[in-house]
Amino acid sequence: MPLIDLMTLNAGEMADFVRAKGWSRFHAHQILRWLYQHRATEFDAMTDLSKTVRAHLPVETRISALTPTDILASEDGTRKFIFPLQDATAIESVLIPDGERLTLCLSTQVGCTLDCSFCLTGRMGLLRNLQAHEIVAQVLAVQRRLPPDAQLTNLVLMGMGEPLANADAVEEAVRRLTNQAWGIGFSPRRITLSTAGLAARLKRTAAMGVNLAVSLNATTNEQRNRLMPAVNKAYPLQTLMKACRAFPLKPHRRLTFEYVLLQGENDSAQDAARLVKLVRGIRCKINLIPFNEFPGSPFRRPSDEAVLRFQAIVTRSGIDAYIRKSKGRDILGACGQLGTLAESVPLIPIQPRCSTA
Ligand code: SAH
Numbered sequence: 001m002p003l004i005d006l007m008t009l010n011a012g013e014m015a016d017f018v019r020a021k022g023w024s025r026f027h028a029h030q031i032l033r034w035l036y037q038h039r040a041t042e043f044d045a046m047t048d049l050s051k052t053v054r055a056h057l058p059v060e061t062r063i064s065a066l067t068p069t070d071i072l073a074s075e076d077g078t079r080k081f082i083f084p085l086q087d088a089t090a091i092e093s094v095l096i097p098d099g100e101r102l103t104l105c106l107s108t109q110v111g112c113t114l115d116c117s118f119c120l121t122g123r124m125g126l127l128r129n130l131q132a133h134e135i136v137a138q139v140l141a142v143q144r145r146l147p148p149d150a151q152l153t154n155l156v157l158m159g160m161g162e163p164l165a166n167a168d169a170v171e172e173a174v175r176r177l178t179n180q181a182w183g184i185g186f187s188p189r190r191i192t193l194s195t196a197g198l199a200a201r202l203k204r205t206a207a208m209g210v211n212l213a214v215s216l217n218a219t220t221n222e223q224r225n226r227l228m229p230a231v232n233k234a235y236p237l238q239t240l241m242k243a244c245r246a247f248p249l250k251p252h253r254r255l256t257f258e259y260v261l262l263q264g265e266n267d268s269a270q271d272a273a274r275l276v277k278l279v280r281g282i283r284c285k286i287n288l289i290p291f292n293e294f295p296g297s298p299f300r301r302p303s304d305e306a307v308l309r310f311q312a313i314v315t316r317s318g319i320d321a322y323i324r325k326s327k328g329r330d331i332l333g334a335c336g337q338l339g340t341l342a343e344s345v346p347l348i349p350i351q352p353r354c355s356t357a
Pocket of ligand 1: 120157160194196197260289335336337
């Protein structure tokens with residue numbers, strides 16, 4: 001009999017497992033706490049379990065964990081973790097220190113369902129969805145490798161993959177990340193899910209209680225079909241904006257719209273004016289992401305002046321617009337740079353340029 005990986009069990013399944021063994025119900029809660037709150041990888045550590053339980057667990061079960069094959073450190077403090085999975089595929093997670101914040105950017109798929117033309121992950125195609133425990137394991141693995149006084153403060157589901165194309169696993173992962181009684185205990189307001197715009201599934205994000213970011217990236221269907229063909233064909237701009245307007249925002253929260261700035265594609269004054277019109281009336285902020293180049297990418301990053309001019313038009317209309325600091329570009333750890341490159345492409349270190357907070 002293969003060992004049962006305890007990390008693959010949700011809370012209900014853990015309770016069933018413990019009940020089937022004839023153990024006290026309380027043991028399920030204890031084991032969950034060891035796995036998620038103490039990040040245990042060994043049964044010996046579980047000192048408050050009865051001796052019988054502790055002795056029996058390794059007979060039938062195991063605790064899987066992710067171990068990075070590589071940790072690439074950027075000059076700006078960002079670190080990219082490369083995690084191999086059991087089926088010999090790999091995912092990447094990016095740790096981003098920024099003042100008081102320590103954010104981890106998580107992957108939700110190996111590759112991506114979508115085919116956005118400016119994104120490196122999109123070029124891999126979808127290899128497979130991650131399971132809930134593989135999403136959570138990224139958090140546990142990185143937290144284990146931090147100094148004892150360093151705590152992750154924020155999580156963003158913005159790494160490889162489209163989270164809402166893998167919504168069941170993401171939902172279960174969020175449950176384990178936010179459960180206060182036995183889980184990792186993150187406040188949902190410190191977690192942000194970013195979607196390319198699967199309009200019909202925005203509701204599921206609302207149910208998870210996490211923040212929603214929508215990657216808009218274009219202001220006309222013609223443009224969006226070119227940049228984000230798969231998602232815009234399924235949910236054209238008007239459908240997406242309607243779903244955004246219907247999104248049940250909690251008090252004091254706002255939607256984030258991400259907008260990748262591509263030179264000569266979507267960075268004109270007219271684009272900025274159209275963007276303002278599109279989001280008008282929605283409680284939101286806009287994150288402008290100057291394009292992060294990768295070897296072989298067809299697009300260019302606009303000049304700093306063009307980025308600032310675009311921002312000025314949006315802010316002048318009364319909408320908050322921030323320029324996303326593009327961290328980790330020298331290790332291909334910035335937005336849209338995660339994924340495998342064809343082996344023949346040399347990894348060229350990219351010189352840091354504009355980064356206005
Ligand atoms: N699939 C989700 C999450 C992953 S992409 C989504 O689309 O939102 C995370 C963010 O990076 C998105 O806003 C995306 O538009 C942006 N992005 C993708 N490629 C990029 C690149 N090369 N440079 C800058 N931002 C990029």
